Amino acid sequence: MSSDILANLKKAILDYDPDASAASARAAIDSGIAPTDVLAVMTDAIREIGEGFNNGDLFLPDLVGGADAMSAATPIIEEEVRRIGAKTESTGTVVIGTVFGDIHTIGKTMVATLMQAEGFTVHDIGINVASEQFMEAIRTYKPDILAMSALMTMTAPEQRKIIEALKAEGLRDGIKVMVGGGALTQEFADSIGADGYDPTAPGAAKLARKLVGR
Numbered sequence: 001m002s003s004d005i006l007a008n009l010k011k012a013i014l015d016y017d018p019d020a021s022a023a024s025a026r027a028a029i030d031s032g033i034a035p036t037d038v039l040a041v042m043t044d045a046i047r048e049i050g051e052g053f054n055n056g057d058l059f060l061p062d063l064v065g066g067a068d069a070m071s072a073a074t075p076i077i078e079e080e081v082r083r084i085g086a087k088t089e090s091t092g093t094v095v096i097g098t099v100f101g102d103i104h105t106i107g108k109t110m111v112a113t114l115m116q117a118e119g120f121t122v123h124d125i126g127i128n129v130a131s132e133q134f135m136e137a138i139r140t141y142k143p144d145i146l147a148m149s150a151l152m153t154m155t156a157p158e159q160r161k162i163i164e165a166l167k168a169e170g171l172r173d174g175i176k177v178m179v180g181g182g183a184l185t186q187e188f189a190d191s192i193g194a195d196g197y198d199p200t201a202p203g204a205a206k207l208a209r210k211l212v213g214r
């Protein structure tokens with residue numbers, strides 16, 4: 001039964017069908033499937049589409065279709081995570097965004113969702129976020145963690161720029177910096193002086209706890 005629901009969800013994303021995707025996500029949550037398991041199936045589906053694009057079997061409209069179907073299901077999972085994870089005491093505060101020049105939102109939103117599940121107060125400042133916008137959010141929210149996502153080889157170096165800007169403004173010592181996204185590796189994260197990197201959203205959320213000592 002659970003496996004049927006999850007198979008339908010995956011199919012809905014592979015069919016680029018936002019209505020079916022949202023309906024399957026709702027059915028999955030209503031039948032008690034853990035939001036992390038639902039997210040894992042969604043990730044599988046969009047990765048499959050990404051591979052098709054890589055191989056030349058699929059094209060940009062396919063990426064858009066898959067992303068739209070993913071995005072229709074995501075708020076349902078987020079709502080459930082917030083419901084389960086509503087804790088009285090916050091684990092810490094996070095500012096998260098996708099760097100300038102990059103409009104990929106799905107992975108960043110998953111990380112934000114699972115950080116909320118770990119009890120963090122998360123300020124998601126969106127996509128295509130310029131260095132100055134990151135700095136402004138940091139001055140406003142005074143987060144324990146800055147988390148940045150970059151999906152493209154061209155945009156990953158933006159993360160280095162932002163770490164340099166933090167240093168220039170004297171803000172680097174008071175904040176842990178986490179980086180991630182499809183274009184990254186641990187080596188790259190180390191080379192730009194980030195405090196943490198993880199290739200998965202659940203891993204990112206656990207790492208965030210570790211970085212703030214909780």
Ligand code: B12
Nearest residue numbers: 050067102103104105106107149152153180181182201204
């Ligand atoms: C969907 C998609 C799109 C959608 C995005 C829609 C949206 N609302 O997000 C659309 C169609 C808009 C798009 C556009 C483009 N895309 Co695109 N896209 C993808 C695709 C298929 C999936 C991305 C995704 O959502 N993955 C699923 C999520 C869950 O994975 P993720 O983002 O990596 O996140 C996970 C981890 O990395 C981690 N994580 C993420 N963020 C963070 C942050 C922290 C702090 C941590 C610790 C962890 C972490 O946790 C997540 C969950 O496990 C990928 C291919 C792929 N295999 O990734 C290409 C891909 C990223 N796109 C690519 C390209 C080239 C483009 C375009 C330039 C295409 C074009 N010719 O116009 C444009 C760029 C637009 C721009 N300026 O940003 C390339 C990038 C190549 C490169 N290495 O530079 C890829 C790899 C496809 C390819 N093989 O060529 N894209």
